Amino acid sequence: MSKMGKSYDFEGWASKFGVRCSDGTTVRHGAFSHNNGKVVPLVWMHQHNSVGNVLGKARIEERPEGYYAYGSFNDTEQGQTAKMLLEHGDVDSLSIWANHVRLTPMKDIIHGDIKELSLVLAGADPTALVQDVIQHSDEGYDEYDGTIQSGFEFEFIAHSGDEDDEDEDEESNEDEELDGEESDDDVQDEDDSEDNEDESDEEIEHADLPKEGKKMAGKTVGDVLNTMNEEQRGVTDYLVGLALQEGAKDSDDEGGEEMKHSAFENDEVMEQDVVLSHDDMNLILSDAKKFGSIKEAAIAHGVENLEVLFPDAKAISNTPEFIKRDTTWVDVVMNGVHKVPFSRIKSLFADLTEDEARAKGYIKGKYKKEEVFSLLKRTTQPTTIYKKQKLDRDDIIDITDLDVVAWIKQEMRMMLNEEIARAILVGDGRLASDDDHIDTNCIRPIWTEEELFTINVTLDATVDAADEDAVAKNFIRKAIKSRKDYKGSGSPLLFTTEDMLTDMLLLTDETGRDLYDSEDKLRTKLRVNKIQTVPVMEGLTRTVNGKTRKLLGIIVNLSDYNYGADKGGSVALFDDFDIDFNAYKYLIETRGSGALVKPFSAIVIEQEVANG
Numbered sequence: 001m002s003k004m005g006k007s008y009d010f011e012g013w014a015s016k017f018g019v020r021c022s023d024g025t026t027v028r029h030g031a032f033s034h035n036n037g038k039v040v041p042l043v044w045m046h047q048h049n050s051v052g053n054v055l056g057k058a059r060i061e062e063r064p065e066g067y068y069a070y071g072s073f074n075d076t077e078q079g080q081t082a083k084m085l086l087e088h089g090d091v092d093s094l095s096i097w098a099n100h101v102r103l104t105p106m107k108d109i110i111h112g113d114i115k116e117l118s119l120v121l122a123g124a125d126p127t128a129l130v131q132d133v134i135q136h137s138d139e140g141y142d143e144y145d146g147t148i149q150s151g152f153e154f155e156f157i158a159h160s161g162d163e164d165d166e167d168e169d170e171e172s173n174e175d176e177e178l179d180g181e182e183s184d185d186d187v188q189d190e191d192d193s194e195d196n197e198d199e200s201d202e203e204i205e206h207a208d209l210p211k212e213g214k215k216m217a218g219k220t221v222g223d224v225l226n227t228m229n230e231e232q233r234g235v236t237d238y239l240v241g242l243a244l245q246e247g248a249k250d251s252d253d254e255g256g257e258e259m260k261h262s263a264f265e266n267d268e269v270m271e272q273d274v275v276l277s278h279d280d281m282n283l284i285l286s287d288a289k290k291f292g293s294i295k296e297a298a299i300a301h302g303v304e305n306l307e308v309l310f311p312d313a314k315a316i317s318n319t320p321e322f323i324k325r326d327t328t329w330v331d332v333v334m335n336g337v338h339k340v341p342f343s344r345i346k347s348l349f350a351d352l353t354e355d356e357a358r359a360k361g362y363i364k365g366k367y368k369k370e371e372v373f374s375l376l377k378r379t380t381q382p383t384t385i386y387k388k389q390k391l392d393r394d395d396i397i398d399i400t401d402l403d404v405v406a407w408i409k410q411e412m413r414m415m416l417n418e419e420i421a422r423a424i425l426v427g428d429g430r431l432a433s434d435d436d437h438i439d440t441n442c443i444r445p446i447w448t449e450e451e452l453f454t455i456n457v458t459l460d461a462t463v464d465a466a467d468e469d470a471v472a473k474n475f476i477r478k479a480i481k482s483r484k485d486y487k488g489s490g491s492p493l494l495f496t497t498e499d500m501l502t503d504m505l506l507l508t509d510e511t512g513r514d515l516y517d518s519e520d521k522l523r524t525k526l527r528v529n530k531i532q533t534v535p536v537m538e539g540l541t542r543t544v545n546g547k548t549r550k551l552l553g554i555i556v557n558l559s560d561y562n563y564g565a566d567k568g569g570s571v572a573l574f575d576d577f578d579i580d581f582n583a584y585k586y587l588i589e590t591r592g593s594g595a596l597v598k599p600f601s602a603i604v605i606e607q608e609v610a611n612g
Contacts, residue, residue: 008070009056009083011132014096014117016066025107027066032098035114036062042071043118044082046097055079058117060096069094069117082119093120320402322411325418325535329495332532333421336493336558343382343566343593378595382569383442385420386589387412393582405584409573412588416571422536424561424594425495425554429540443563444595446556446602448542453596457482458549459607465550471607472503475552478605479526488557488601491529496553498533528555541609549606560601565592 015027042056056079058071073079085091098112291297389408396404422428423438427445430437446454463474479494486492504522507515516522523531540551569591576585596602 008059008072010086011068011070012094013065014058014060014067014069014094014114025103025109027109031109032060032067032112032114033062035060035067038114040114041116042073043097043116044078045120046095046116046118048116052076052078055082055119060114060117067096067114069096071117086119091119091121094118095120320407322414324414326533327414327418329532329534330418330421332493332530333424333558334417337424337561337563337594338559338597340562340564341567343564343569343591345380345562345564345593345595345597346377380444380593380595381442382565382591382593383439384589384591385416385423385438385443386587387416387419388588389586391584391586393577393584396584405586408586409588412573412586413571416588416590420563420590424563425534426537426540426551429536442593446554446561446596447540447551447604449596449602452599454602454604455482455485455600457603457605459552459605461608463607465607465609468503469507471552472500472507475500475605476504476526479528479553479555479603482555482603482605483527485600486555486603488560488598490557490559491527492555492557492603493530493532494523494526494528494553494555495532495534495537497537498535499538500552501531501533548609550609551604551606553605554602555605556596556602560596560598561594562597563592563594565590 017027017029020026038060039057040060041054042058044053044055047053054074055076056071056073058069061068061070073083082091095118096114097116097118098114100111100113101109102111104110287297287300291300389412391404391408419428419438420443423440423443423445425445426447427440428436428438432440440448448454457478459471459474459478463470465471501519501522505514505516505519509515516525519531523529537551537554541548542551543549571588571590574587574589576587577583578585
């Protein structure tokens with residue numbers, strides 16, 4: 001065939017029919033029939049984010065063996081660079097990008113829409129070949145380079161195939177070039193749609209159609225399938241899927257079946273192999289009550305592959321979600337306290353607030369009095385806090401969806417931290433007689449600390465506890481006025497309940513305008529560095545001098561609270577196997593102590609409530 005006057009720069013295979021790729025997919029006859037003759041952009045490496053990646057254009061031609069492409073580069077710098085790379089043999093792979101890809105249960109590609117052809121560095125399917133690179137000379141004839149191998153891939157589906165038929169494909173391509181001069185002439189006019197249709201008509205006759213199917217001449221498979229309604233197309237897909245499943249064992253690695261398929265349009269969706277008509281579905285629904293469920297009714301009517309209609313439930317997470325309180329405050333407490341490397345905390349103070357400790361004036365001849373002041377001291381001893389769990393070994397082996405041991409250890413550490421933080425702030429809440437009670441003389445709660453360390457403030461008795469606005473206003477007033485007695489370090493934090501914070505934020509003036517339209521403005525008003533809500537403070541009460549007090553807030557700088565543990569008392573995790581009961585036991589524990597070490601370093605705000 002003459003090689004004169006070609007208007008394109010290269011030609012080659014975009015994909016071949018019947019090639020089983022490494023991901024198990026195979027392009028079948030008619031998959032892109034409606035793209036026959038289509039001119040698509042020629043792109044570099046499927047990059048669609050820049051106009052500079054468009055190198056030219058390519059015309060797609062359907063042939064009995066697959067889809068052939070004629071490509072021409074544009075005059076841009078990128079286009080000419082790509083052309084030189086191809087002529088020099090530096091780039092040797094083609095790849096088509098298609099969407100609306102439809103797959104049968106056997107992962108055969110039966111439908112798609114080619115959007116672009118890309119020049120890529122490395123392909124996966126060796127049967128997609130650049131057959132000829134045309135070098136246009138000044139003398140008016142075209143020079144040809146040798147055959148260049150290329151690959152084929154989808155954006156959504158990456159393909160690769162065996163290399164056994166490579167030489168055979170190249171020979172068939174060379175024969176086609178010698179016999180197809182008329183087809184090459186047609187390619188010169190890339191926009192000639194009529195020639196494209198004629199070309200497609202000739203090629204469709206080579207398909208494996210029955211003799212009575214000769215009346216299809218003049219129509220592509222896509223044209224015929226487009227005449228079907230939705231129900232007919234669904235049945236066709238169902239039958240094709242069953243046929244492919246029956247013939248899967250006899251199909252070789254090359255995927256020898258050549259069948260025309262149809263599919264509903266939908267991106268990246270596997271073809272369903274169960275199709276029910278409206279009548280079938282209505283009958284199943286009407287019998288659902290009789291059989292007890294739609295699933296049982298479907299079985300009674302002979303519907304198979306129920307996993308498609310009634311798929312198994314899928315977990316949204318590999319590990320179970322914890323149902324727990326908000327533990328944000330736990331990190332605030334644990335990171336805020338001052339940690340020391342010893343567990344016995346001794347506090348020693350000299351009270352200089354009494355008049356006896358004041359300096360005195362001297363009158364000549366009078367007796368000089370000695371200074372008198374109180375020396376205060378206390379020692380805080382350590383206690384052990386632990387959490388223990390047990391898992392049967394059979395359960396550990398049977399649970400394969402997650403690392404249940406790691407998950408249990410995570411839960412143990414999380415709950416241990418919460419218990420320590422609770423003990424530091426308000427105590428564990430258990431009775432002193434309870435075996436699980438955390439000794440308050442070892443980890444001293446800020447809420448119930450001695451008056452030397454904690455300033456106790458009670459709302460005015462005249463404030464009605466049911467009047468939320470009155471309680472909120474009085475809380476703010478008491479918090480601000482009590483700061484004169486505060487001797488703690490720096491700017492403290494306010495720990496309070498969600499209800500108390502909400503009531504303060506909802507305060508309005510006489511015109512209905514918010515007094516504090518943000519938490520930051522309220523924080524500034526209260527003269528605290530941060531407001532932290534604590535769920536375990538909700539509803540906490542204690543009895544003082546025969547009266548019940550409800551906890552509303554704690555103002556403290558946690559750096560004034562020492563939490564200490566000796567070297568052997570830091571958090572440790574132990575595990576052991578019980579041979580008698582075939583179970584693993586896990587223990588996490590710590591031994592430490594905690595207490596405020598600075599006088600008047602905390603403010604506790606409470607409200608007296610009616611007993612009973």
